[in-house]
Amino acid sequence: MTRLRTELPGPRSLELAARRKNAVASGVGSTLPVYIDSAEDGLLVDVDGNRLIDLGSGIAVTGVGNPAPAVAEAVHEQIDRFSHTCFMITPYEGYLEVCEQLNELTPGDHEKRSVLFNSGAEAVENAVKIARHATGRQAVVVFDHAYHGRTNLTMALTAKNMPYKHGFGPFAGEIYRVPMSYPYRDGGLSGAEAAARAIDLIEKQVGVDTAACVLIEPIQGEGGFVVPAEGFLPAIAEWCARTGALLVADEIQTGFCRTGSWFASDHEGVVPDMVTTAKGIAGGMPLAAVTGRAEVMDAVHVGGLGGTYGGNPVACAAALGAIRTMRERDLSAAARRIEDAVLPRLRALAEKTSTFTPSAGTSTSGETSTPSAGTSTSGGLIGDIRGRGAMLAVEFTEPTPDIASRVAKACHAAGVVVLTCGTYGNVIRFLPPLVIPDDLLAEGMDIFEQAVLGVAK
Incomplete structure (x- = not known):
């Protein structure tokens, strides 16, 4: 992929990660251990020159652009x-x-x-x-x-x-x-x-x-x-x-x-x-x-x-x-346009994976997971699609909370920043910058779809 010059993390990010061990308290985590050098609307550029599609906005912070x-x-x-x-x-x-x-x-x-x-x-x-x-x-x-x-x-x-x-x-x-x-x-x-x-x-x-x-x-x-x-x-x-x-x-x-x-x-x-x-x-x-x-x-x-x-x-x-x-820039309208672009794709993806039946998995705590009350455990990989505007999410069907983690890791490896969340750790959330260009949003969703289909296989 032309946006990525190295595997992630790249050599310079790895050097910084080694320095971090002796400088930063270990209780501080990082979703994707690449070190950012600059940014532009919808993109983060790391110290190795890799250009990552940003679907997280620093957890809903840089909606107006980075930097605006x-x-x-x-x-x-x-x-x-x-x-x-x-x-x-x-x-x-x-x-x-x-x-x-x-x-x-x-x-x-x-x-x-x-x-x-x-x-x-x-x-x-x-x-x-x-x-x-x-x-x-x-x-x-x-x-x-x-x-x-x-x-x-x-x-x-x-x-x-x-x-x-x-x-x-x-x-x-x-x-x-x-x-x-x-x-x-x-x-x-x-x-x-x-x-x-x-x-x-x-x-x-x-x-x-x-x-x-x-x-x-x-x-x-x-x-x-x-x-x-x-x-x-x-x-x-x-x-x-x-x-x-x-x-x-x-x-x-x-x-x-x-x-x-x-x-x-x-x-x-x-x-x-x-x-x-x-x-x-x-x-x-x-x-x-x-x-x-x-x-x-x-x-x-x-x-x-x-x-x-x-x-x-x-x-x-x-x-x-x-x-x-x-x-x-009427960013409220921009958020609605993002919803109009993303929700149909997520629904189509849920339909594509509707025949996949998850088997009992293991949670990140090491305990075998069991279904929660009111949760469907049949009918596909994706249990729910929800959100409003540019705050959208996919909840994967239990009892496999590791699916969200696997999908996120596949997205990260392909240069797309997505975030997991949820009490059960089985939700991926989308918080793109409200000013993200249409082509970057589409490419990011392409990669997310490929990640989900890869896990389903």
Whole structure:
């Protein structure tokens, strides 16, 4: 293949990998151990000159391009003026502009306030702080398969043990987990029925008057790109409004045009009390935010929110450049075009592999896997295809969770970056840059299809 000059990883990447062993803590993993030298829309170029098709966007970060011209220009202009003062010491206009944009763009036309942080986990942690302070309540409700971060509190909010929580406890208390709407595994439950199941548990195990907030990803990310059944999110939102619990939408992976609208909550007209954002907000620079109802956000005392680097001026400049790119290039429409191009191909691939019957396999933990409730174990290699916009996924049929790993490795060897996810490790997710050229997207999907067919054989 002309894009690849060497086998992956190449000799220069191998040299760097050897240096890494003596420099970087071994607890930090890498999906594909090639070392990147440069990038362009839809491509990563490694130190050996190999050009890899990027269907991961740094986990939904570089949707506007890598680097996006408007982001690069804004960063250069800002860094030449000043790099940092700390907004809590001497503020600057860029922070205000980002907050104004977030207040305008997030769901709902009510009066809002925003506060800026460094990472998605930090945003989620602060949303919980704000909810507890504003309501005077302590309990936080989260969902099965959820992922919210790696800090102590957000590890407690995250569902999956390995690798995110294992050995890192004890965790923060007053966290309560209820079932998510997961159509592939729900045995036919409607969104309303799945919401009723969750609400029943909240009322029985948490209490109507004790929940500070219900924290939910409108489409779950690391948990498997789980799209709840229609009606689930509105029913949860209605319960929150009725009981005084705050609805917090974790839009860290779904936000900023990724799902075909500015935010995934928009799909069913859900208006959260607070929205957490990060990842795609700043074109690769570290920035995150909590945006919420003015009366909720302003309930916290002066000095109760902040951080040394939160809303760094360079990151704010990058965010303004990224948001301008999203507007000018209508990247919500671009995400919908990606969905229109990819979903039919995935469905056709599922049909091609419909006669393949997986045999019992071995999971990455070394345990023989067994089917989960509500999961079809017949009818082909691919159990489910789901997602919205440029946030799409394939869940492979159990009981063979190693299939996703084998397919991903075949894609990586052919120079296509794809990511696995899911509680069971059997999902491959697609997060291409929203600006990826059509030919690169098609080539990447060709390679993915070949990888799946190779595994099926």
